[in-house]
Amino acid sequence: MKHLPILDACALSIFMQSAVDARGIVKVYEGKVRALAGVDLQVGSENVFALLGPNGSGKTTLMRILTTQMPPTEGRALVMGHDTVRGGAGIRRIVGYVPQEMSVWTDITGYENMLIYAKIYGIPCESRRRLINEALDGIGLSEVADKLVRSYSGGMIRRLEIASALLISPKILFLDEPTIGLDPMARKVVWEKLSSFKREFGTTVFFNTHYMDEADLYADEIGIISRGRIIRTGTVAELKRSVGGDVLLLELEPGGIGSPLLERLRAVESVKGVALGESELRVIADDAETALPGVMRLLDGSGILVRKVSMSAPTLDDVFLKYAGTRLESNSRIADIAKVRQTIRRG
Amino acid sequence: MTPLRDVVVMVELELRRIRHDRAELYTRAVQPVLWLVVFGPVMGALRAIPTGGIPYTDFITPGIIVQSMAFISIFFGLTVIWERESGILKKLLVTPLPRSSIVIGRSMSSGVRSTFQMLIIVPIAMLIGVRIIPNPLYFLGALAIIFLASGGFAAISVFIASIMKSRERFMGIGQAIIMPLFFASNALYPVEMMPPILKALSSVNPLSYIVDAVRSLLITGDLAQLPMDIVAIAIFDIAMFIIASISFKRIIK
Numbered sequence: 001m002k003h004l005p006i007l008d009a010c011a012l013s014i015f016m017q018s019a020v021d022a023r024g025i026v027k028v029y030e031g032k033v034r035a036l037a038g039v040d041l042q043v044g045s046e047n048v049f050a051l052l053g054p055n056g057s058g059k060t061t062l063m064r065i066l067t068t069q070m071p072p073t074e075g076r077a078l079v080m081g082h083d084t085v086r087g088g089a090g091i092r093r094i095v096g097y098v099p100q101e102m103s104v105w106t107d108i109t110g111y112e113n114m115l116i117y118a119k120i121y122g123i124p125c126e127s128r129r130r131l132i133n134e135a136l137d138g139i140g141l142s143e144v145a146d147k148l149v150r151s152y153s154g155g156m157i158r159r160l161e162i163a164s165a166l167l168i169s170p171k172i173l174f175l176d177e178p179t180i181g182l183d184p185m186a187r188k189v190v191w192e193k194l195s196s197f198k199r200e201f202g203t204t205v206f207f208n209t210h211y212m213d214e215a216d217l218y219a220d221e222i223g224i225i226s227r228g229r230i231i232r233t234g235t236v237a238e239l240k241r242s243v244g245g246d247v248l249l250l251e252l253e254p255g256g257i258g259s260p261l262l263e264r265l266r267a268v269e270s271v272k273g274v275a276l277g278e279s280e281l282r283v284i285a286d287d288a289e290t291a292l293p294g295v296m297r298l299l300d301g302s303g304i305l306v307r308k309v310s311m312s313a314p315t316l317d318d319v320f321l322k323y324a325g326t327r328l329e330s331n332s333r334i335a336d337i338a339k340v341r342q343t344i345r346r347g
Numbered sequence: 348m349t350p351l352r353d354v355v356v357m358v359e360l361e362l363r364r365i366r367h368d369r370a371e372l373y374t375r376a377v378q379p380v381l382w383l384v385v386f387g388p389v390m391g392a393l394r395a396i397p398t399g400g401i402p403y404t405d406f407i408t409p410g411i412i413v414q415s416m417a418f419i420s421i422f423f424g425l426t427v428i429w430e431r432e433s434g435i436l437k438k439l440l441v442t443p444l445p446r447s448s449i450v451i452g453r454s455m456s457s458g459v460r461s462t463f464q465m466l467i468i469v470p471i472a473m474l475i476g477v478r479i480i481p482n483p484l485y486f487l488g489a490l491a492i493i494f495l496a497s498g499g500f501a502a503i504s505v506f507i508a509s510i511m512k513s514r515e516r517f518m519g520i521g522q523a524i525i526m527p528l529f530f531a532s533n534a535l536y537p538v539e540m541m542p543p544i545l546k547a548l549s550s551v552n553p554l555s556y557i558v559d560a561v562r563s564l565l566i567t568g569d570l571a572q573l574p575m576d577i578v579a580i581a582i583f584d585i586a587m588f589i590i591a592s593i594s595f596k597r598i599i600k
Contacts, residue, residue, distance in 0.1 A: 067441045069599060089443065097441040099434030108363045116363075119356045120442050122349075148367060161438075174441075 017081055019045040019172050019204040020066060024075035027061050027228075035061040037228035038075070043221070045080075045172075048198060048205040050219035052212065052316065053324075058228040059208040060100060063176050066206070067097050080171050096165030100176040100208075103161055104149050110136065110160050111145040117164045135163040139193050155186030162190065166197055175207040179214060191218055212316040222316070226324035236316065243314040243322050245272065246288035248295065250281040251308040257281070261302055268294035275321050284318055350448050357452030361459040372460070376467045379415040383408065383472055396536050401566060408472045408479075409561035410534025412493065413554060415468065416461040417528065420497045421521040423457035424504030425514060431598055440599060450505055450592045457501035458494035465493050469565075480568050489564040496557045496580050502587035509594040528554045553583040 020043040027036040036058045043049045051059050065072050066079055068088035076083060082090040104113045114132040123131060136142045139159045149157060158178065165173060178194075179187040195218065198205055209215055215222050216236055223233040232239065257276055265274045265283065270291040273284040285291035288311050299306055365372065383404060390396065391403030398406040430436045430453075439449050469486075473479055479486070504521065511517045529535075531545050532554035538546055549555045560576035563569050 064437070069437060069440045092441055092443050095441060097438060099437040101432070101434035101437070103434030103438040105360070105364065105435065107367055108360070109367075112363050116356060116360050117442070119359070120353070120439075120444055122352075122443070 017045055018042045018078070019047065020049075020077065020079055020206060022062075022066070022075070022077035025062065025065060025072045025077055026074035027058075027065060027070075028073045035228055036065075036072070039225075039228070039230050041223060041230050041233070043204065043206060043223075045204050046202045047220045048195075048218055049207070050215035050222045051206070051208045051225055052210065052215045052222055052320070053208075053225035054210055057225045059210075059225055060176055061228075062225070063174055063206070063208055067095060067174050068092060094168075094171040096168065096170035096173040096203075098158075098161045098165050098173075098175045098178060100180060102157060104157060104164070106150040107148065109146050110141055110149055110152070110156075113149060113160060114164055114167065117167055121168050123167070131167060135167050136160075138166075138197070139163045140189070153186070155182050155189065158182060158186070158190055159193065162193065169201055170203060172204040172206060175205065177208055177210070179209075179211070187214070194218075212320070216316050224320060224323055226320075231323040232319075239316065239319045240314045243284060243318050245270075245284060245286040245314075247312050247314050247318055248281075248283040248285060248288050248292060249310045249312060250283065250295070250299070250306050252279055252281055252299075253305040253307065254279045256302070256304050261298065264298055265295060268298065271295070273318070273321050282318070282321070284314065284322065350445070350451070353444055353448035354452045354455050357456050358459055361456035365459065365463060372463050372467060375415070375419065375460075375464060376471075378418075379411045379464070379468050380471055382411045382414070383468070383477075384475060387411075388475075390535075396540065398537065399567075402477075404472075404475065405477045405566050406562075407535055408468075408477050409489075409565055410529075410532070410558050412465050412468050412489075412565075413496070413532075413558045413561055414525070414529050414534060415464050416493050416497050416557075417500050417525045417554065418521075419460050419464060420454075420457040420500030421504045421507075421525050422518075423454070423460075423501040424508035424517060424521070426456075427453060427505050427508045427598070428514060428517065431508070436599060446595055447588070447592045450502065450595050451498070451588055454498045454501035454505060454588065454591065455494075457504075458497035461497040462490050462494050465490060477566075479565050482568075485564045485568070489561045492557060492560045492564065492577075492580065495584060496553070499553065499580070499584040499587040502584070502591035505591040505598070506587070506594045509591075509597040528552055532558055534558050553579065556580055556583075 020041060022039055022041040025036050025039040026034070028034050039058070039062055051062065053059050064070055066077055066084060068084050068091050071085045076085065078084070079091045080094060082088075084091060105116075111132065114136065115128070118128045118132055133142065136145050139162060141156060141159055141163060144152065144156065149160065152160065162175075162178070179190055182190065191214075194205060197203065207219075219236065221233065221235055222239060224231045224239075232242075234242070262274055262276065265271060268291055270286045271283055271294075272286060275282045283291060283295055292309070296306065387404030387407055396403060396406075427436070440446070444452070469479060503524070507517060507520050507524075511520055531548050532552050533549065534554065538549050538555065541549060556576045556579040559572055560580065563573055563576075
């Protein structure tokens with residue numbers, strides 16, 4: 001130990017209560033589908049934590065267990081020190097939660113939605129109106145507060161949902177894909193509001209996402225989940241550093257690369273991982289300069305035309321590629337569109 | 348009394364929804380009005396059914412109100428299915444509301460719609476000459492019966508929703524439950540007219556007790572059976588709330 005323990009961030013975190021402490025969480029649906037296969041996860045309090053993984057990796061199941069909606073099949077989890085099974089009532093009083101699907105009534109106004117939730121939480125009559133107006137104002141919805149939610153845009157609905165989750169000034173906020181289906185501008189607005197709320201109240205934010213850029217920009221710490229297991233956790237910088245080396249990006253004429261060739265590329269000196277996109281090849285290498293000649297030779301030999309080569313530092317996608325063995329972005333677009341439809345459809 | 352407060356909040360939610368969109372109230376009134384305006388007078392003209400000296404349309408008016416209540420409530424599960432498909436139910440589960448309060452609260456919301464339905468049907472019945480007992484207390488009593496009974500049927504509907512997860516199947520099952528209950532009740536004819544088997548079934552048919560209670564309060568004024576009717580309705584409600592609360596676990600999976 002080179003530094004003084006008192007100054008060590010890790011040492012300090014031992015003294016702070018974990019916001020989430022999950023051990024050995026297994027969830028099997030209807031005795032068949034194994035959604036979670038033993039999740040161990042600790043999230044420090046007052047952190048912004050992103051659980052990053054593709055659709056179907058178990059993110060939502062884990063969040064539903066942590067928010068006491070259902071018990072795990074095995075293992076146990078503590079949220080702010082309360083057991084999710086036995087201490088569920090204690091957790092429900094202090095968490096804010098925004099599910100992935102739309103969770104407001106569209107046939108009443110934004111203000112009325114907030115009013116119903118204020119009453120559910122038992123916020124006393126005299127402070128109700130003030131708290132609701134503050135929350136709506138803070139998230140930029142006061143002008144449309146008295147309009148039917150049906151007339152809101154997707155971004156406005158998301159902000160209303162977040163406002164209602166913030167109404168009780170939660171100790172921890174769970175957001176399941178908070179910006180899914182939103183345009184970049186609306187995503188930015190949502191995150192600005194969340195960040196400022198977090199700064200003001202020191203709330204722990206735990207969010208699920210399959211957008212790397214979102215995890216990259218807003219999370220203090222990231223957990224990578226794949227096939228029901230947390231594969232790796234750490235800060236963004238730590239994770240990127242752990243990939244090591246460089247990323248070569250080769251723009252190709254489309255088509256022509258088969259898996260035998262990919263295998264041969266993986267065997268090239270210094271290459272650690274290879275992923276094929278629609279018209280680009282990503283090669284993670286310890287040292288790009290060593291790997292490049294070998295890669296080029298193989299591609300040339302197979303008659304594949306390389307249009308452009310560029311080099312970059314690893315992104316979270318590369319982190320994901322390294323630890324989960326698949327790419328994060330490629331398989332999520334279609335599912336994304338389906339989710340957007342689900343958000344738009346207003347029963 | 349937190350559980351009561353929870354139910355009141357859910358009822359308030361339903362009132363607010365109705366305030367913003369009244370169209371459904373009117374379209375749902377079409378069917379009961381047809382029964383009153385067409386079926387009642389035609390069957391009444393036959394004079395085939397002994398109603399104890401009451402005009403036939405008057406006799407069936409409570410039955411029509413109760414049928415309308417039962418349909419509204421049994422299809423309330425569709426709202427619950429929608430709330431499950433959207434994130435509303437998930438969100439409610441993560442509030443301090445106990446699960447039983449969610450079930451009972453959502454069920455009693457259908458009572459709001461049913462009482463509004465009654466407020467539409469009764470004036471129309473009076474217009475076509477049905478004589479309603481002019482006692483506001485009796486009328487309020489009938490409204491309360493409809494409100495409470497509605498909760499029991501909505502709870503059945505929550506139970507069905509937990510088994511049938513698609514809307515289409517749900518619609519079929521809803522019809523298949525209410526129509527037999529309706530025809531095997533005293534809504535359209537006195538129980539005495541029925542074959543013995545149906546008569547026996549009628550004594551465990553919640554609709555018969557509800558119709559009897561509403562008929563005594565709106566039409567006959569004979570309250571002798573009312574306490575027993577209320578006990579039967581209370582047992583029905585409580586039993587259905589318990590079943591729905593247990594099955595609710597399945598809905599949220």
